[in-house]
Structure formats: C-alpha cells, structure tokens
Amino acid sequence: MTIAFTFPGQGSQAVGMGKALADAYPTAARVFAEVDDALGQKLSALMWDGPETDLTLTENAQPALMAVSLAALRVLEEKGVSVARDAAFVAGHSLGEYSALAAAGSLSIADTARLLKIRGRAMQAAVPVGEGAMAALLGLSFADAVAVAGEAAQGEICQAANDNADGQVVVSGTRAAIQRAVEIAKTRGAKRAMMLNVSAPFHCALMQPAADAMAEALAGVTIVRPVVPLISNVLAAAVSDPDEIRRRLVEQVTGTVRWRESVQAMAAHGVTRLYEIGSGKVLTGLVKRIVDGVEGVAVNTPDDVEKMVVALV
Structure with missing residues (x-):
C-alpha cells in the first residue's frame, strides 16, 4: 500500500479543534505552545474557547489549522510513524500546503505559523471588504x-x-x-x-498584493528540501527543490488550487490511501468524488491517531 499525507485548508476550522489532542498528549500540547510563542498570541485559547467569529478570521484560522495538523503529526511521529518512511508524498489544500511542508521538514513550525499569520492578514487586506x-x-x-x-x-x-x-x-x-x-x-x-x-476573493488576480507580501516574507525564511516530495497546488505535480517551492507558494496566492488533479497525480503514482491529518474531514470526503480505488482517512482525534499508528507501525 502506498500512502500520502494531506492537510486541510480554510473552512475546516471549528471551536474546540485540537483540544482533545492537547489533553491526551503532552507532545501535542507543546506544539500549540510553540505556535502561541511564535505568534506572541494565545491562539490555542481562541481555538479551544472561541469566539468562533475570531477563530474564523483568516489571520487566525490559517495558523490554527496548521497547529492542529502538526500537533497530530508530532504525536504520530512520537509513536513511530515516519513521513520519510511511510509517505510517498505530502500535499495540502491552499494553506494546508504550508502544513504539508512543515510536516515534511521543509519549514519549522514557528516559521510556518508566522508565515500563515502574514498570509492571512495580507489576503484579507488585499481587497476592500465587499468588493x-x-x-x-x-x-x-x-x-x-x-x-x-x-x-x-x-x-x-x-x-x-x-x-x-x-x-x-x-x-x-x-x-x-x-x-x-x-x-x-x-x-x-x-x-x-x-x-x-x-471574507475575501482568494486565489485570483485580486490577491496580487498578498502574493507580493508572501514573496517578501518567504525570502526571509529558510526552506529545506522536504523528506518526501510535495504535490504543489499550482502544478498538481511533485516538487522538492526549495527555490521552486518558494516560487510556487507565491504563485499559489493568486493561482488555482488544483486539488482534483493533485489527487489524480498521487493516484497515478500508485497512492491508494490518503491520510488527512488535521481538523475536519473535507479532503477525505473529496477523495471519493475524485478517483476510484483511493481511500481517504481523516486523522484528528486521539482515537484516529491510535488507529493510524496500528495501521502503519
């Protein structure tokens, strides 16, 4: 069985997400604390207690969703799951691409949190509300x-x-x-x-000011070669070169999220199971509509984590 790890995008956030992981696993709690420290914000309290209106703000939802994904992943790693050994690819929907890169070791969790905070603010500010x-x-x-x-x-x-x-x-x-x-x-x-x-018209040419902001932010961040290839949103194909990853992340702000083709590309390389690591199960639901013979499995609760460990370790 060939598998890939996928990571959800905006819209999968919900008040309370990640709380069960933090309560069950000190490793997960440390990830949430690391994100809080990187942002100088008690994002975890907002994630667990709301209000939902604040969590839904783009600048909060994006790093929050990444935090849940990486908290779950760190627990999986602690229990013996290895991205390098167990996954053929990583991929993420829109902001989930940053989570995927952090999972594959290309970006640190702290840098990823700060980049997503900048990304969320820049995307929101790119177009006046209502236009x-x-x-x-x-x-x-x-x-x-x-x-x-x-x-x-x-x-x-x-x-x-x-x-x-x-x-x-x-x-x-x-x-x-x-x-x-x-x-x-x-x-x-x-x-x-x-x-x-x-709250804004994402992934179109109106987002060019946000793309410019991300080009500047990404230029100051270290990106290393991922331990497994990333299926890029804008290419629907595998990339591993750090300079190309940086370019594609900038293009992604104004470009189409080619998720259907990304899943098809992974299936064409023999992937038969996609583990969606993080909040919700949107990507897992989409798998059934994209390609036959590929199973989607959502991993966001302690029970899901333990089942994945049994399956892979």
Missing part, C-alpha cells in the same frame, strides 16, 4: 466552469479558484463578475450555483 466575492459552481466540469468565468468577467476579474473535485469548482473575483457567473452557470447546466460566505 470581492467567491461562488461555488456545482455540477459543472472544470472546463465548463472556466468558460463560465471567462464569459462573466466582462473586463473584470473572474477566475477558477478551487478545482476541488469533479463538479465542484469555486470561482473568485470582483463581486459583480462573480454574481454574473452564478447566473450564467445556472443556464449552462449547473446543479447549483451559489455565492459563498467568505
């Missing part, structure tokens, strides 16, 4: 969704932001263009087309 929007186009192929986005743009920004699975594409751009895309999609056979409740 951008995102929408889910359900039931259309990626090619059809791209065509809808192109027709809706009319000189404004409207592009495919997330290719999550067959028939699940998210578009992002200026509010008026996204509203047009929703209406056009309904005439092109979409099962549903709906505006999303998000």
